[in-house]
Amino acid sequence: MSDATTTPASVAGAGLVKRDIGIKRRYAAERRFRAYGLIAIALGLLFLMLLLGTVISKGYTAFRQTAINIPVTFSKDIIDPKNERADNPKLLMTANYPVLARNGLIEELGIDPKDKKAVRAVGKMISGGSRTRLRNMVVANPSLIGKTVPVWLLASGDIDSALKGQIDLSVDEKRRKVSDQQVAWMDQLVRDGTMVKKFNTGLFTFGASSRPETAGVGVAIIGSLYMMGIVLVLALPIGVAASIYLEEFAPKNRWTDLIEVNINNLAAVPSIVFGLLGLAVFINFAGMPRSASLVGGLVLTLMTLPTIIIATRAALKAVPPSIRSAALGLGASRTQMVFHHVLPLAAPGVLTGTIIGLAQALGETAPLLLIGMVAFVVGYPASPLDPATALPVQIFMWANEAERAFVERTSGAIIILLAFLAVMNITAILLRRRFERRW
């Protein structure tokens, strides 16, 4: 302290000049180090933005689909020229419906019906799915025959892409899928207000289809829901029971150690191995049907169990021992202590863990490929035993399709999948925020 009173300036000055401890260099290194950290975080966030950005920018257009309002004349000459529909029930099923739609559009555009080439080009502007649509209308209401009704029909996938600006119209006409003539008609229809982009309900209700405009994730969503149901019904009780045993009852011995090691390892086993297990045990050995959501549900149950068990055990561990002592002290048995006191207090944590496990199962693809869920399923599965497909598997199948319209659909399906996952995860977070207790 006494030094400070005697000529402080000269002493301090001399010391600083003489001893170079590289402070500048070290501070520069410090700044660099921090910059690396920031760059790493920025890169991570950039990748996230890029990933979500590309998916959304490619996929948001899938939620709108081009439709044409065509005055369809259900001409008796085309549907039923010989007037035999009363005797022949198959007639209404096999009639040439696309021609009806085509004729309607020709009239709308004012084209000469004798110009075969133009007529064919017009026909290609309407989705092949119009056949089913018109057939269902006629079968449901045969009195339509002979009348003219305006019907909203889907435009074909190429026209849809062209209208959305996804087809480069500056390319030579021969090298793209829509001709200049079709584009002109398209513009004309848009000007008239007969061709508009509507909200794409088909994306949510249709099943698999080789035509992009009539392909949807309806069947896949049902399949995924079946599987989520099975996972919930099986994995939640089994997982909770297993965790209760391990956390509250199990004696410390080799058997429980073995179970612990097993659970930790199963959590890290590649998901595709569970697919092999499902194939060998459920399909090959037990003879369950391939492509069924039941098998998928069982495989995903085994896969999610470790996640649920680990989360539940953490939740049980977080309940303070004083609760247990109090319950036991008042004369409760161990089982009563667990089921009446510990488990209700741990319930929010268990629920959160379960939702996260379900979200993980919902996004899983690889094991489902092996048990045959890569299937072209058109109709809704009536039960978990019917062939079905799952949302991520549908994405995988569409990702392999070359057409531009399928890229859009794939991104749209990914957006739907991510929306499901986001809802589940946000629910989990909210549950945790709302019910979490700090002891």
Add this chain to the structure above:
Amino acid sequence: MRLFFTSIFLPSGARQMSAASTLLIIVCLAAAGYVVGRLRAAALVSTQGLKSHSRSGYYGIFVLIWTALPSLAVLAIWLAVSPLIINDQVFNSLPQSIQSISEADQSLQLNKINAIATGLARLTADEHAAALSGSVDLRALLGEKGIAVAGEIDAYMPEAAGRLNAYRATSSTMRTVVVVLLGIGGFVWAWLQIKPRMRARNRVETVILGALMLASSIAILTTVGIVMSMISETWRFFSSVPPLEFFFGTVWDPRFAAAGEAASAGQFGLIPLLAGTLYIAVVAMLVAVPIGLYAAIYMSEYASSRMRSIVKPLLEVLAGIPTIVYGFFALTTVGPFLRDISARINEMATGDVASFIQAQSVLTAGFVMGIMLVPFVSSLSDDIITAVPQSMRDGSLGLGATHSETVRRVIFPAALPGIVGALLLTASRAIGETMIVVLAAGVAARLSINPFEPMTTVTVKIVNQLTGDLEFTSPQTLVAFALGITLFVITLGLNFYALYIVRKYREEYE
């Protein structure tokens, strides 16, 4: 074996109804048991004036358990075992010529008989008699009822199918009688047991504890199931392809033989697949480790708690995105981007516009997988770095080290074993990852050191060999299980070692 499941679940008229209705009867009986047991306990207490050992609800549950548990257990065993016995009986009654053909053909014949039996059950009595006497075309008749029988219907089949149906009818009647009787028996016995001094709660709790133990051993059963199923299929694979050829072969060319032809076996060399797997995993780690580690260090050492609370969940979103989405991203965005940019670079360097990076390549798959792994590395390392005691930081800072020097020279070495463990866990994830490589790595199995060309991985080949029509006798299909067990062993080894390191490290500071 194959018929077993079909016979329980597939709709074939009366049988299915019977199993389900038996279940319903038992459930009703058990519910009644609960109510009756509870009431009886309460009644005994009030009439005899004694205090019962347990609360009356436990007596109810006691009766419920005794009614439902034994009968349902028998029902389950019956459903699992009886089809085997019935099939065996039917099979033994078949002509000698059928019993001597190959196993695959036998199962085909049995499937046919099964289909006919299902169809016969749907016929009316007259049609049934006509079908068995052979006076009508059975095939057409069954087709009308919605049963398509593949191939020819041999003369012995309708009779065997009739016998199958008869056995099944007997079995289902017996099953219903036995199960319901057992349920009633359990009910009555448990009801008689109810006395005020009976320790119902302890008995019920023993059953609950048993159920909990059973649930916890599912984990073991799963592991056993994985190992057993893979070993048995791998064993069959090794009977047609020698293990040495599989593990050390350098050529992967599993020619799919035409149906029924077993001549061309193809070559099943693991080495190119393993090389591709490891190469892609290394590229992924090269991307993920620096980004993940620096992010973790910044987050745990420098970031304010506000920044942490925003950035950490955002990075973890990356871990929550399904891998198929990464695969699609690689296929449609990263791959074409790398291809185009390499064409541009090539054009500037040599004037040639050919791209030297292919859209599907080791680089594409590895890079995208690296992005996926960033949150794994960062959150695992974050936990480990945060766990380093504060006193070590204070000591280093107190001696005049800057913050980054403290991190590099004190904290990082202290956390190193844990970080290595975390990286091993991440690597095992990279090796087992499937969807990204299926979409972005390509299917060409070759040995190459050029990261710009496609290579394939173990997981891709498992998927390739097992999608489409399967024949469980050909080595082309069975090889997937050999690949699977290789993958399982590698990841298991990595996980064990990683957990060992992490646990050992954790003990040092606790």
